[in-house]
Amino acid sequence: MNRSFIARNPSVLIFLSILALFTLVVTVLSEGFGVGLISTSFVKVLGKTLCLCLIAIAMDLIWGYTGILSLGHFAFFGLGGYMIGMWLMYERTRQIVVSSLSEGVLPPTPEEISAGIGNQIFGVVGSSDFPLIWAFADSLVLQLAFVVLIPGILALVFGWLAFRSRVTGVYLSILTQAMTLGLSLYLFQNASGLRGNNGLSGLQNLPGITAPQSVVSLWFFWASALALGLGYLMVAWVVSGKFGSVIRGIRDNEARVRFLGYSVETYKLAVFTLTACISGIAGALYYPQAGIINPAEVAPIASIYLAVWVAIGGRGRLYGAVIGTAFVSLVSSWFTGGQAPDVPLGFYTVKWVDWWLVLLGLSFVLVTLYAPNGIGGLVDLLKRKRKETDQ
Secondary structure, three states, rough: OOHHHHHHHHHHHHHHHHHHHHHHHHHHHHHOOOOEOOOOEEEEEOHHHHHHHHHHHHHHHHHHHHHOOOOHHHHHHHHHHHHHHHHHHHHHHHHHHHHHHOOOOOOHHHHHHHHHHHHHHHHHHHHHHHHHOHHOOOOOHHHHHHHHHHHHHHHHHHHHHHHHOOOOOHHHHHHHHHHHHHHHHHHHHHOOOOHHHEEEEOOOOOOOOOOOHHHHHHHHHHHHHHHHHHHHHHHHHHHOHHHHHHHHHHHHOOHHHHHOOHHHHHHHHHHHHHHHHHHHHHHHHHHHHHOOOOOHOOOOHHHHHHHHHHHHHOOOOOOHHHHHHHOOOOOHHHHOOOOOOOOEEOOOOEEEEHHHHHHHHHHHHHHHHOOOOOOHHHHHHHHHHHHHHOO
16 A cells, blocks of 8 residues: 655655744734734844755755765855845836836836946946846746756856766865856956945845735745745655666665666756755845855855755755754854853853854764764654664
8 A cells, every 4th residue: 555755754744844833923923913022133033044944955965965065056046036136126226216217297208217226236346237147037927946957057067067077076076166166257347247345235125025024024035935845845855766766876876776767867967957046045044135246256255155054964864954054053053143141251252153164063063973974864863763762
């Protein structure tokens, strides 16, 4: 008798139930709902954390299940943010320009509106002309499609070139890092058409929406929770079937899987492209809550942090990736936000804002050496003890 997917994977139902309960509790306690025990700024922090958990799931699929240590997935994350950020910035600026020009005697012409928008957006880089990549910035539908298509196409082209050449191991990791660095350096240039180092700002303001930020932050929090739930469900379904068995085989012994007749490159390319699309969606939800995106967000160090989060949580376990990312993200916000009290030692005062990255790096080393299964390994330990008790 064939059991259902949920029956074969009870952890999925447990995760979705916890996520739903967490979303409900945060909603009820938020300022937007009226209780006010959780501030709007912290709701945004939680929403961004959920987005980071979503890209962590993608990272776990490509690294934990397929064995490809990608150091470039934050490039896809940033591209998703840029795609939606273009529409948000264009439409918000258009409304401001139209409102300003409408104060005159004659209604503004389309040329005047376009020139005004160009001056407002690109004046900071000494230009007023719209680059070609902004051709569809006025269309929400197309920009939402680009959130998935642009990261997906980049991953498809890069992956096809890399995997058909059978680049593996550390060399592939270096290539993905080089791709990220190249994209970051390109975005830093004013000629990129994305305002260079200034990036895109004001993304927290939804065009045409007069609701306060306390309410808008809840909307994005709900969207982030929904995306995480659907992403977790989809990836869990992918790894539970034959496809999941093949990619785990590629991780453990690629040569043997190829000898059995499977197209290893095709499976790798499919996973690489799928995870890039998931990362783009996560970025599109993250940066409107952050309010700004610039090329520094796409720098290689961000992808390295992502690998650290997944390793601390426990790679090869979707819930481990989520636990590790949520834990590190929230602890990082506490340390770097100045909430952690300084520790005076007499001769020196430990300021956690300065020492947080050292602490994170040390945690990664300790987990790698002494707890390779990460935080998720504790869940496995509890499962084994429960089975022993039942027997």
